[in-house]
Each structure stands twice: as C-alpha cells, then as structure tokens.
Amino acid sequence: MTKKMDNTTRYERLRERYMNGDIDRRGFLGLIGAAGLAYGVQTPFAKYAHAATDQVRFDGWGGVVSEAFRKHAFDPYTEKTGIAVVDGTFGGGDEYLSRVKASQPGEYNIAHLSGVFDYARYHGLELTSELNEDNIPNLEFVIPKLVDVFRGVTDGKLSCVPYDYGTTGLAYNRKYVSDDQMQEIGAKILIDENLKGKIGGWSDWRTRMWYAALQTGQDPNGVTDEEAAWDAVRAHRDLALKYWTSGAELMSLLAEEEIYVTEGWSGRIYALQEQGHDIGYMDPPNGFGWQECLFVIKGSPMEACEELLNFMLAPETSIAVAEGQNYPPALDPTKVELGGKIPTLPAFDPTGTLSGLTFAKPDYWNGHEADWSKTFGRVQKGY
Amino acid sequence: MSIETREARQPWILLSPALAAVALLLFVPLMFIVVYSFWLRTATGADQVGFYLDNWNEALTDPFYRDILISTLRIAAITTIVCAIMGYPSAYFIARSRGNKAILLLLLMLPFWISYIIRTMSWINILGVSGAFNSLLLSLGIISEPIQMLYNEATVILGLVHFLLPFMILNIYVSLDGIDTNLEDAANSLGATKWEAFLQVTLPLSLPGLAAGGLLCFVLGAGTYITPLVLGGPRDAMFANLVFEAIITQLNWPLGSALSLMLLAVLGALVMIYNRYLGMAQLMKGLG
Numbered sequence: 009m010t011k012k013m014d015n016t017t018r019y020e021r022l023r024e025r026y027m028n029g030d031i032d033r034r035g036f037l038g039l040i041g042a043a044g045l046a047y048g049v050q051t052p053f054a055k056y057a058h059a060a061t062d063q064v065r066f067d068g069w070g071g072v073v074s075e076a077f078r079k080h081a082f083d084p085y086t087e088k089t090g091i092a093v094v095d096g097t098f099g100g101g102d103e104y105l106s107r108v109k110a111s112q113p114g115e116y117n118i119a120h121l122s123g124v125f126d127y128a129r130y131h132g133l134e135l136t137s138e139l140n141e142d143n144i145p146n147l148e149f150v151i152p153k154l155v156d157v158f159r160g161v162t163d164g165k166l167s168c169v170p171y172d173y174g175t176t177g178l179a180y181n182r183k184y185v186s187d188d189q190m191q192e193i194g195a196k197i198l199i200d201e202n203l204k205g206k207i208g209g210w211s212d213w214r215t216r217m218w219y220a221a222l223q224t225g226q227d228p229n230g231v232t233d234e235e236a237a238w239d240a241v242r243a244h245r246d247l248a249l250k251y252w253t254s255g256a257e258l259m260s261l262l263a264e265e266e267i268y269v270t271e272g273w274s275g276r277i278y279a280l281q282e283q284g285h286d287i288g289y290m291d292p293p294n295g296f297g298w299q300e301c302l303f304v305i306k307g308s309p310m311e312a313c314e315e316l317l318n319f320m321l322a323p324e325t326s327i328a329v330a331e332g333q334n335y336p337p338a339l340d341p342t343k344v345e346l347g348g349k350i351p352t353l354p355a356f357d358p359t360g361t362l363s364g365l366t367f368a369k370p371d372y373w374n375g376h377e378a379d380w381s382k383t384f385g386r387v388q389k390g391y
Numbered sequence: 392m393s394i395e396t397r398e399a400r401q402p403w404i405l406l407s408p409a410l411a412a413v414a415l416l417l418f419v420p421l422m423f424i425v426v427y428s429f430w431l432r433t434a435t436g437a438d439q440v441g442f443y444l445d446n447w448n449e450a451l452t453d454p455f456y457r458d459i460l461i462s463t464l465r466i467a468a469i470t471t472i473v474c475a476i477m478g479y480p481s482a483y484f485i486a487r488s489r490g491n492k493a494i495l496l497l498l499l500m501l502p503f504w505i506s507y508i509i510r511t512m513s514w515i516n517i518l519g520v521s522g523a524f525n526s527l528l529l530s531l532g533i534i535s536e537p538i539q540m541l542y543n544e545a546t547v548i549l550g551l552v553h554f555l556l557p558f559m560i561l562n563i564y565v566s567l568d569g570i571d572t573n574l575e576d577a578a579n580s581l582g583a584t585k586w587e588a589f590l591q592v593t594l595p596l597s598l599p600g601l602a603a604g605g606l607l608c609f610v611l612g613a614g615t616y617i618t619p620l621v622l623g624g625p626r627d628a629m630f631a632n633l634v635f636e637a638i639i640t641q642l643n644w645p646l647g648s649a650l651s652l653m654l655l656a657v658l659g660a661l662v663m664i665y666n667r668y669l670g671m672a673q674l675m676k677g678l679g
Contacts, residue, residue: 102640105436109642132435205539213640245625250542253620264521266541378434381641385633386455390626 061309063092064316067104068120070097072332080325081316091312099254101126108135113307118316120171121303125214127168128161128370129377130303136167137304143314144169146321151340151360154299161370168301169317170338172330175355175365176215176296179262179272182286194292195222197269199243208261208270209244211251213384214373216241218296219271228294229369241387251388262287271296274354275334282334289354297355297365299338428648436642446649456633456650460657463630466544467613470551474559474608475601477552482563482600487572496564499557511550511621515541542624550618555611559604566600567593599669606665610658630654 066082068074074095082093098104101122108116108130121127130136141147147155147169154170178197180190184206190197198207198219209216220240221228231237249267252258255276261267262277263285277289302320304313319325323344326337331349339346340360350356357364428446431439450456485495502510517523518540525537540546570593578588616631634654637647 100639102642105642106639109436109644129436133437248625249539251625260515264515264519266520377436378432378641378643382643385636385641388625389455389459389628391455 061091061312063094064309064312065094065096065115065117066120066316067096067098067116067118069333073120073329076329076332077320077325080328081319081322085316085319089312089315091316093316105129105133108305109133114309115307116305117308118313119303119305120300121168122300123298123368123370124157124161125368125370125373125377127158127301127303128374130305131161131167132374135306136162137306137308137310137313138162139166139169139304139317140310140314141166143311144318144321146318146323149321149323149340149344150338151362153360153362154338157299157367158301167306168303169321170299170301171320171326172333172335172337173297173299173355173362173365174274174335175291176210176218176271176273176298177277177289177291177354178295179258179270179277179280180288180290181262181265181268182288183265184268185288187288187290190288190290194290195219198271199223199240199247200269201247203269204247205249206266206268207244207248208258208267209248209251210258210271211253211388213381214368215271215296216244216384217376217380218368220244222292222294228296228366229372238383238387241384245388245390278334278354291355294366297362297367299367300335424648424652427645428652430645432641432643432645438644443645446646449646450649450653456630456653459628459633460630460654463613463654464657466548466551466629467609470548470555470612471559471605471608473548473552474556475605478556478559478604479563479601481556482560482567485560485564486567499560502553502557507554508617508621510553511618514546514550514553514622518546541622542627544623544627546622547619547627547629550622551612551615554615554618555608558607558611562604562607563597563600566597566603570596602665602669606662610662613658614654 066077068077074097078095082095086092098107098119104119104121105126108119121130127136150170154173155166158166158168158170178190178195180197185197185203193200197203198209200207209219217231217237218228220237221231223240223244224233224236226232226237250261252261252270255273258270258272259276259280262270262272262280263283272289274289274291277287280287281289302317304310304317320329321339323339326339327347327350330337330353331347334353336350336353336356337346341351341358342360351358355365427438429442429444431441431443431445433439481499485492485499488495515522519525520537520539520541524540525534528534529537574592574596575585575588578592579585583591613629614631616629616635619627619629619632630650631654634647634651637643637650641647
C-alpha cells in the first residue's frame with residue numbers, strides 16, 4: 009500500500025504527538041484550525057505543487073552505499089509515499105557542486121555531501137534550504153555536536169542532517185613500514201625521503217594543506233607560516249609517486265603495492281583490511297576528522313525530502329549504510345544500539361562526544377579556498 | 392517562384408537541420424563560454440557578471456599557463472610522431488593485403504568498442520609493480536625487483552598513442568588505398584628499386600593521409616585530460632587538466648572559460664594552417 013506525505017499523514021503525525029503528550033489539547037486544536045485555514049487558502053494551487061512532487065533526486069557516492077540506501081530507505085519510502093527516488097552518483101564534492109551550479113532550481117534535491125566546509129560553501133552560494141525538523145523525528149537520534157556545527161553555519165537552521173563521520177588518517181603497508189615507525193614519525197612519514205617513489209597522496213588541496221600543517225608542527229585550523237606549509241606540500245610532491253583522485257584508486261595503489269604509505273579515508277582502509285591486506289591505519293595527533301551530511305538543495309520539494317531524510321536517518325537504515333561503507337553513522341551511541349560491527353570501525357567514538365576528532369573550521373578553510381586551491385594547482389605541477 | 396530561386400534555396404533547406412544543430416549545440420554554447428570568460432569568480436564561488444579582462448590577462452600573461460601549454464603541445468607532438476612511425480607500416484600492410492583487409496580493419500576498430508577510460512586503466516595492470524610485464528620479467532629472472540614503470544610522462548605518451556593510433560592508421564590507410572598500385576610497378580619498370588619506388592611515388596602520394604592523421608592525433612592528444620590523470624605522475628598535467636581544475640575544483644568558471652578558449656584558439660589556428668596548405672578533404676575521407 010502506498011502512502012504519500014499528504015495532509016492525512018500530517019494529521020496522523022500531529023495526532024500522534026498529541027496522544028503522546030508532546031503538545032497540549034489547545035495546541036493540537038490550534039494547529040488543526042491553522043491547517044484548515046491554510047488548506048482553504050492554498051487548495052486551488054495545491055494540485056500543481058503535489059503533481060510536481062512525483063520524484064526526488066538523490067545523489068551520492070555510489071557503490072555499496074547506494075545499494076544500502078536503495079534497499080533500506082528508497083524502496084520503503086517509495087512504497088509508503090508513492091514518490092520515486094532517482095538515484096544519481098558523483099565522483100567528488102567539487103564536481104557535484106559544478107553540476108548543481110549549472111542546473112535549474114529543483115533539478116537536484118538531496119546530496120550526500122562531505123564536510124562542514126562544503127555545507128558552508130553551498131550556503132555561500134545561496135543553495136541552502138530550511139528544513140522543518142518536525143518532519144524529521146529521527147533527527148533526535150543524531151549526535152548533537154554534529155548537528156550544532158551545521159546550525160552554526162546557517163543561523164540555527166538546518167539545510168541538512170548529519171549522516172556519518174570518519175577520518176583521513178595515515179595508511180601504510182606493514183610489510184615495509186612498521187607500527188612503531190609510524191608512531192615515531194607520524195605525519196612526517198609522507199615526506200620521508202627513504203620512501204621516495206612509494207608515497208601517495210590525495211589530490212585535494214585541503215588534505216594536502218592539513219597534512220603540511222601537521223608536518224610543520226602547526227595547527228591545521230590556524231596555519232601561521234604558510235610558506236613552510238607549501239614547502240612541505242612541495243616536498244611531498246617530489247617524493248610522491250602519484251596523487252590519487254578516488255577511493256578506488258587509493259585502494260588499488262595500496263593493494264598493488266605501488267605505494268607503501270599515503271593518507272587515506274578510514275572506511276576505505278578498513279575495507280582493505282577486511283579484504284586481508286596488511287595495511288595499517290593511524291590517526292596522527294590533530295588528524296583530519298570530517299563528517300558527511302544529507303543536504304537538501306534550495307528549490308527542492310521540502311516535505312518530500314524531509315520524509316526521505318527521516319527514512320534515511322532511521323537507525324536500521326543508518327546502521328546498514330554504515331556497515332556497507334565502513335564509516336560510523338551520525339547516530340548517538342548513547343541513544344541507539346549500533347550492533348557489533350560499527351564499534352570496530354576506525355574513528356568510532358562510543359561516547360558520542362567526538363571529542364577526540366579535529367574537524368576543519370568551515371570559516372577558516374573556506375576563507376582560504378580560492379587562494380589555496382589555486383596555489384595547490386600550481387604547486388602540484390612543479391611550481 | 393522561379394526554378395532558379397527554388398534551386399538556390401534547396402541546399403539551404405536541406406542543410407537547415409544540420410545548421411540548426413551546429414548553431415544550437417556548438418555556436419551558442421561557445422558564445423556562452425566567451426561571455427563567461429569576461430566574468431569574475433567571487434570569494435564564495437559565485438560568478439560576478441560584467442566585462443572584466445582579468446581572466447584573459449591572467450591566462451595570457453602568467454608563465455604558468457604558457458609553460459603548461461608548451462608542455463602540452465610537446466607531448467601531443469611526440470605522440471603524433473610516434474603514432475606516425477608506428478601507424479604507417481600498419482596502414483601500408485592493411486592497404487596492400489589482399490584477402491584479409493576487412494578482418495584487419497575490423498581488428499583496428501575493435502578497441503573503439505571498449506571505453507577509452509578502461510583502455511587507459513588497463514595499462515596499470517600491464518605496467519604496474521605487480522602487473523603482467525613485471526611479473527613476466529620476474530618469473531624469467533631478468534629482474535630481481537619490480538621496476539617502477541607507471542606514472543610518468545612516458546606512460547602518458549604511451550596511453551595517448553594507444554588511444555590515437557587507430558585514427559592515424561585509418562587516415563593513412565584511406566590515402567594508401569586510393570593510390571594506384573600500377574604507379575609503383577611503373578617506377579620499378581623504369582629501374583627504381585622497391586624502396587625507391589616507395590620513397591619517390593607511394594610516400595609522397597600518401598602524405599595528405601599522414602598529415603590528416605597527424606592533425607587528428609595532435610588535436611585530440613592536446614585536448615585530453617583523462618590520460619595524464621590516470622597514467623601521469625604529480626607533475627604530468629596537460630592544459631585540459633588546468634581547464635578541468637579551474638571549472639570543477641576551483642569553481643572558477645570564468646577563468647576555466649578563458650583557458651578553454653585559449654586552447655581552442657591554439658588548436659584552431661593549427662587546423663586553419665592545415666586547411667590553408669592541405670585542405671580538409673583528406674581529413675573528411677579519413678574520418679568517413
């Protein structure tokens with residue numbers, strides 16, 4: 009049986025809140041009255057709006073994550089609401105932003121974005137929407153710290169819901185680099201001349217500058233000696249075999265032993281370990297922590313998107329996706345039982361405070377975005 | 392309407408769908424790119440509409456872009472020469488073979504059935520540290536440790552040659568196939584050796600095909616960005632990679648537009664020089 013996010017559903021939800029004691033009788037009747045008034049006013053135009061929401065577009069990273077979303081969120085959502093979910097993929101956040109920039113409002117709806125700085129970037133481009141959190145009751149299961157950081161960007165409102173988190177730490181082949189060596193050298197392993205030609209790195213300017221800050225003993229969220237940091241980026245470039253551009257390429261380079269050490273995404277390295285490769289993973293002090301979110305783009309059908317977000321945030325969906333992609337979900341472990349695998353994932357914080365992770369400050373990184381992304385483009389090519 | 396007027400209009404009527412497609416799909420987007428190149432990128436990544444020469448000033452005066460452009464043209468030139476050296480004997484063999492010409496041409500076309508990206512990535516499995524070539528050398532005892540062969544300029548050129556060689560062979564083949572073999576026999580009967588007959592008769596007559604193949608290989612090679620991305624090292628970027636970075640990574644569409652127009656102008660000038668001296672007819676034959 010299909011069930012759309014219509015007025016009946018809204019009434020049922022309101023009634024449920026009233027029956028649960030979340031709102032009082034006066035509030036319940038007031039909202040019913042207001043809804044009736046609003047319905048009377050907007051009915052002549054409502055059919056056009058409803059007719060437009062026959063599908064929602066979701067864009068993500070593809071692979072096992074998409075499969076998990078399809079199975080645990082999209083199909084049940086379509087079954088309940090009758091709204092189809094068109095599932096697209098992208099290779100990176102920058103590429104996706106270019107596509108959104110070139111699109112018409114409403115063409116893209118929900119995206120699985122990385123980092124708070126991306127969220128702030130979308131906000132800067134006036135692409136943020138405003139979620140009605142009452143329509144996303146599962147938001148209450150999410151770690152508050154992850155939600156608050158987004159609220160800070162958009163004046164207390166939300167245009168996304170946090171979904172998962174992870175780290176970009178140091179990955180190394182234990183056949184050639186020992187755990188002790190890694191503990192001793194830390195981030196400087198990426199500029200170790202003994203490993204020349206066997207070092208890799210992500211072709212992402214933020215990651216390059218973050219690790220350059222660590223290599224030069226600086227705070228990644230407050231680099232004071234930029235030239236020293238760029239010199240470290242150059243040193244890494246001269247020792248590196250290749251900059252990788254995707255998670256698949258990272259895994260291939262490590263698995264094929266083309267490189268012995270690189271920074272890497274915690275979930276991808278865990279996947280390599282699961283496949284039996286003797287790859288170590290270490291988050292150095294001030295290692296790069298990040299979170300991903302499900303972002304609703306301005307111009308999207310909000311209620312339909314909020315309903316879908318609620319499906320995607322449901323613990324069974326979040327846990328299935330987390331187990332598929334090997335990144336801990338944004339669910340608060342003190343509120344939700346996360347099963348057996350998630351506590352073993354890298355970067356997982358059982359306290360739900362995430363106090364051990366250092367996240368990129370969006371204002372700081374976006375303030376340097378235009379300058380540093382361009383400079384890295386040049387440094388990368390030998391300048 | 393007179394018959395003359397009707398006849399004069401007929402070609403335009405027949406051409407109108409194609410002209411409309413070219414106008415809508417090529418000319419109009421190109422005009423958008425031209426307009427974009429005069430805008431500016433703001434700090435947030437949004438575009439500032441207006442008429443600014445900053446992007447053009449940067450693209451034309453910054454030695455960084457000039458150096459990468461020269462490097463791109465050099466790599467495209469080396470690729471074209473390698474394709475010509477490897478392609479000519481193959482095209483000659485196909486053109487002069489008797490019974491199996493169709494099969495050989497089919498074999499030549501086979502790589503086009505596989506995605507260009509997959510074909511490029513296949514070199515990782517061939518030349519990688521644990522790839523087929525290293526495994527063979529190790530098993531034969533020729534080397535004791537794998538050789539690092541990937542991720543340098545040589546592998547970028549190798550990938551480009553792999554991609555472009557069929558274009559060169561097809562163009563030379565079309566040219567060779569149109570040469571009357573009796574001309575070589577006539578040269579032989581006049582005392583020329585086979586080699587002299589080839590050098591003085593066949594090769595000059597096939598030069599238009601070689602030039603057409605060379606132009607195609609050069610233009611396509613200079614405009615690629617996938618090959619250096621997959622097979623290149625940290626420094627092995629080509630000019631199209633700069634366009635990609637400006638538009639996708641830096642969200643700087645105005646600068647990316649100026650850079651792409653700059654590359655288009657350089658390659659367009661090359662095509663015009665070719666057309667001035669050799670004409671486009673041979674190229675059309677090769678593409679057909």
